[in-house]
Amino acid sequence: VNLALLGFGNVARAFARLLLRKQETLLNDYGLELRVTGIATHSHGIAIDSSGIDLEAALAADMLDALHTGDPVEDSKAFLAACPAQFVIETTWLDPRTGQPATDYVRRALQLGRHVVTANKGPVAFAYRELKSLAAQKDLAFFFESTVMDGGPVLSTLREGLPATDITRIRGVLNSTTNALLCDMEGGTTFAESLRRLQELGIAEADPSNDVDGWDSTVKIVVLANVGMNADLRPQDVDRTGIGQVTPDRVRAAQEAGKRLKLICEAWREDGEVKAKVAPVEVPREDPLSIVEGTSGVVTFHADTLPALTLIESDPTPDTTAYGLLADIINAARGRRWSMVRRRF
Amino acid sequence: VNLALLGFGNVARAFARLLLRKQETLLNDYGLELRVTGIATHSHGIAIDSSGIDLEAALAADMLDALHTGDPVEDSKAFLAACPAQFVIETTWLDPRTGQPATDYVRRALQLGRHVVTANKGPVAFAYRELKSLAAQKDLAFFFESTVMDGGPVLSTLREGLPATDITRIRGVLNSTTNALLCDMEGGTTFAESLRRLQELGIAEADPSNDVDGWDSTVKIVVLANVGMNADLRPQDVDRTGIGQVTPDRVRAAQEAGKRLKLICEAWREDGEVKAKVAPVEVPREDPLSIVEGTSGVVTFHADTLPALTLIESDPTPDTTAYGLLADIINAARGRRWSMVRRRF
Numbered sequence: 001v002n003l004a005l006l007g008f009g010n011v012a013r014a015f016a017r018l019l020l021r022k023q024e025t026l027l028n029d030y031g032l033e034l035r036v037t038g039i040a041t042h043s044h045g046i047a048i049d050s051s052g053i054d055l056e057a058a059l060a061a062d063m064l065d066a067l068h069t070g071d072p073v074e075d076s077k078a079f080l081a082a083c084p085a086q087f088v089i090e091t092t093w094l095d096p097r098t099g100q101p102a103t104d105y106v107r108r109a110l111q112l113g114r115h116v117v118t119a120n121k122g123p124v125a126f127a128y129r130e131l132k133s134l135a136a137q138k139d140l141a142f143f144f145e146s147t148v149m150d151g152g153p154v155l156s157t158l159r160e161g162l163p164a165t166d167i168t169r170i171r172g173v174l175n176s177t178t179n180a181l182l183c184d185m186e187g188g189t190t191f192a193e194s195l196r197r198l199q200e201l202g203i204a205e206a207d208p209s210n211d212v213d214g215w216d217s218t219v220k221i222v223v224l225a226n227v228g229m230n231a232d233l234r235p236q237d238v239d240r241t242g243i244g245q246v247t248p249d250r251v252r253a254a255q256e257a258g259k260r261l262k263l264i265c266e267a268w269r270e271d272g273e274v275k276a277k278v279a280p281v282e283v284p285r286e287d288p289l290s291i292v293e294g295t296s297g298v299v300t301f302h303a304d305t306l307p308a309l310t311l312i313e314s315d316p317t318p319d320t321t322a323y324g325l326l327a328d329i330i331n332a333a334r335g336r337r338w339s340m341v342r343r344r345f
Numbered sequence: 346v347n348l349a350l351l352g353f354g355n356v357a358r359a360f361a362r363l364l365l366r367k368q369e370t371l372l373n374d375y376g377l378e379l380r381v382t383g384i385a386t387h388s389h390g391i392a393i394d395s396s397g398i399d400l401e402a403a404l405a406a407d408m409l410d411a412l413h414t415g416d417p418v419e420d421s422k423a424f425l426a427a428c429p430a431q432f433v434i435e436t437t438w439l440d441p442r443t444g445q446p447a448t449d450y451v452r453r454a455l456q457l458g459r460h461v462v463t464a465n466k467g468p469v470a471f472a473y474r475e476l477k478s479l480a481a482q483k484d485l486a487f488f489f490e491s492t493v494m495d496g497g498p499v500l501s502t503l504r505e506g507l508p509a510t511d512i513t514r515i516r517g518v519l520n521s522t523t524n525a526l527l528c529d530m531e532g533g534t535t536f537a538e539s540l541r542r543l544q545e546l547g548i549a550e551a552d553p554s555n556d557v558d559g560w561d562s563t564v565k566i567v568v569l570a571n572v573g574m575n576a577d578l579r580p581q582d583v584d585r586t587g588i589g590q591v592t593p594d595r596v597r598a599a600q601e602a603g604k605r606l607k608l609i610c611e612a613w614r615e616d617g618e619v620k621a622k623v624a625p626v627e628v629p630r631e632d633p634l635s636i637v638e639g640t641s642g643v644v645t646f647h648a649d650t651l652p653a654l655t656l657i658e659s660d661p662t663p664d665t666t667a668y669g670l671l672a673d674i675i676n677a678a679r680g681r682r683w684s685m686v687r688r689r690f
Contacts, residue, residue, distance in 0.1 A: 018650075022509050025509050026509060029509065030508070030509065151650075151651070152651060152654055153502055153505070153506025153507060153654070156502075156505050156506040157498055157501075157502060157506055159505075160498070160501050160504075160505035160506070160676065160681070161498025161501040161502055161505070161506070161672065162498060162672070163375070163671075163672055163675040163676065164367050164370050164371060164374065164375065164671060164672070164675055165668075285630075286636070286638065288633070288636055288657050288659075291631070291633055291636055293631065305363075305496075305664065305665065305668040305671075306496070306497060306658065306661075306665050306668065307659055307660040307661070307662070307665070308657075308658075308659035308660065309497055309498070309656065309657070309658055309659075310655075310656070310657035310659065311654065311655070311656055311657075312633050312653075312654070312655035312656075312657070313651065313653075313654055314633075314652055314653035314654075314655065315652040315653065316651070316652065317652070319650065320650065320651050320652070323510075323650040323651065326508075326509060326650075327506065327507070327508055327509070330508040330509055331505065331508065335680065336505070
């Protein structure tokens, strides 16, 4: 099975290392030999080699062009068509307000008949129905486990663990930067001090507005609502409040009331529609959403068949996100699809 | 798709009602028309009808024999061979010390070429490798989601959500009666009072030793270790301590230390072997295992690819267990199997 990597940043590099480490398991347990036949980057060149790129060499190289064989390839779009692969693994940069250019890349890859595995929330938040139906028409997988809770099996649980279930409500703490900030503030650290600490650790970005203003949380609850509740939301439909206005007093008052302030993402059915909201909420200690520390994440599904199922992903690393990509590839290779009817007797 | 129900107690009856309720969803979303062609009970008769048994009538009847068509059927073994069905749904009574007669029924059903979905822990705790390999040889599903955490998607998460993962440790609170007892004792109720209350609610059994002595927890950790860690444990291999010796003082001391006493099931790798233990443990409040109240359950998987993934199933009902059976049937029907290699490119 040949893979084309679109994007070669931290997540894709962790994925390449995981691939090297899991080679034997994949072959022995799944009969899978995964080979990377191309890597395209924005500013570190493009390489295609139909006999397989040496991943150790690619990880060590600054520019990838030395690993390229054959005709020159102009850009990422040309790369998608030129790289001989059954899978496109999409991990490019994303504008969270538009979902581009990731959405265009995913659409193009599916049109070209490639299975798509992406770590980008944009395509699902902005074009899920279209891309899902395009994939279904061509019996292709379009998977994105790494978009929510860092590769923990949340989307595969919706797909495989909860068939024929009506999910009535989804609640979660899905953004690590804001959760780590609020936990720090509980310990008496100021917002500014905590932000500096998280930026030094590489958890918060230089421009933290995407996290702090609730955009990342918003996009994630849209992904979960669209997939789990058959909604057709866009990020702009979500009632969004970030944690920028949260004061130390509010954090302390919650603690004194035996609660914890968390940035809660929520989606629910109301009058036949799915609504969604992101806002800081005082959560009681007995609610599993209150328990997550630092960069951990949590989501609870309420459904007609199960009163409440909660998944907690503790202390994720970039390797966890990379694992989500690998799990998706294995599941696509063994025939899993979003479309539900697979076999009739 | 025809189903033979072996056992028609609370779980199977809840399953029959769920089947009636989900008929339309199954047909529309999964192209599945599930029909019960036979029901066998220990003391309420046996019915086979190849054109489909009226489930409303079966639920209302005391003896099933009036619903039977064709030649008389002597017992459950004869029923397995005589009932025209692709699936056997096994929910009979189980001796937790031997796993019988459920294990024999499951083996027989697989030998006859039926997919097997069971709510019985015995076959998995006592004969998992044999039954798994028998099912694989015949490309049959052998699923048992309802055996752990009441039908919450724990086993499907191992199968579908965590491929190519080495699970290094499993920890959980998996028995509802003992957890409800310990929670009651935290509130000052005595063991005896709490037990009486739980027996009145139908949560604890008349003879509570299977729960109180840790047998149920033991069998469940064996199921998870055998499936998730590729172990080959039997219940007698587990170092087992129940909660019979737990004093009110010990419960109170844990609370005063900011902890909660929980009956913890644990399996881990040690010197290349999988070991398992069941015992009451003082759990700190920041550990997700501490959070479960009453009959709720929780399990944490530690793995090479994910530091820790926790699943919490809150406030389960008999309908939750019934849902586990339905989820297994849908997954079997759409081609899911334990054997990992499903398709090659």
